[in-house]
Amino acid sequence: MSRSPAPQAGIDEALNTATRLFMEHRELLFAIVYNMLGSVADTEDVLQETWLSWSGSRSRAPHKEIGNPRAYLVRVAVNHALKRRDVISRRRETYVGPWLPEPLVARATDGPPPDAADPAVRAESVSMAMLVVLESLTPLERAVFVLGEVFGYAHTEVAEVLDRSPAAVRQLAHRARQHVHARRPLYEAHPRVRREATERFVEAALGGDIGALMEILAPDVTVWTDGGGKTRGALRPVRGRDKAVRFITGGARQGGGARLDIAYRRVNGDDSVVVFDGTSPFAVMVMDLTQEGDRISDVFIVTNPDKLTHVRKDDAV
16 A cells, blocks of 8 residues: 655645744854855855755655754754855856955944844854955864854854764864964954044045055055956955055045945944945945054955845945
8 A cells, every 4th residue: 555645734834834943043044154155145045955955854754853943954054055165165266366255234323233133244243354264264164163153052062063073073173263363363343443443544545645544554454355357456465554555545546536425334243334336336345453453454345246236225324
């Protein structure tokens, strides 16, 4: 006798429950995967793959209980993200110029930082500068660092997600922490100090004030520009204050005729700048400060239009 199919009502109920549980955890999954990949588009693709895996498992076995849906979904999403890293690495081999993470741009306010539930700051406020450092880790090291250092997972929990032993995870975590802390000491500039430094930089850059730029930029400042070969920019990071000033003032002169508008937004949790040409996003600029907080150590400029598609001028408040 052939086995009778599960009643359709039971399958529908299981899928409805699966949808509800997935949506309850979607922001967490987005944050974890984005921090592993640095790309909104790839993160959305991974979440779609995670949903297909999750909903497929529920339709095949609608009556099977999953004791911890959150842990199950995180494990599926992280492993899909690790597979996606291979695709991104191949894409990076032919990328023109420096590669920067795709910025997450929040709505602009003059008040306190937006609530963490805001979709535009759902990356747990991992800064652009930190994401650049994370790019130098291996995919497994980055997964361990993100889960452990950013989201507070214990080594045993990370081991279950990655199907590795706790000892292996501890070793990966140790290497990742050493590498990250060597390149980026643990500190956080006060939001008011960061905002003031950002405003001073923009005023000096747009005004072509070389003296003011020399004052606000650190001697060993680095300017990173990501145009992806689709907009003008430096093909390598511009290192050193003198070269940085020439590059910045030269770029300001070239763009002087454009109808550019400046909006102060929080990008990956930090006060930053979004430049619009009319209603279209032209560039996102993020500044990182020295430990003392008095000068700018790095300037990250994203102009690749493919990375700015989700930025809207009318989001400004």
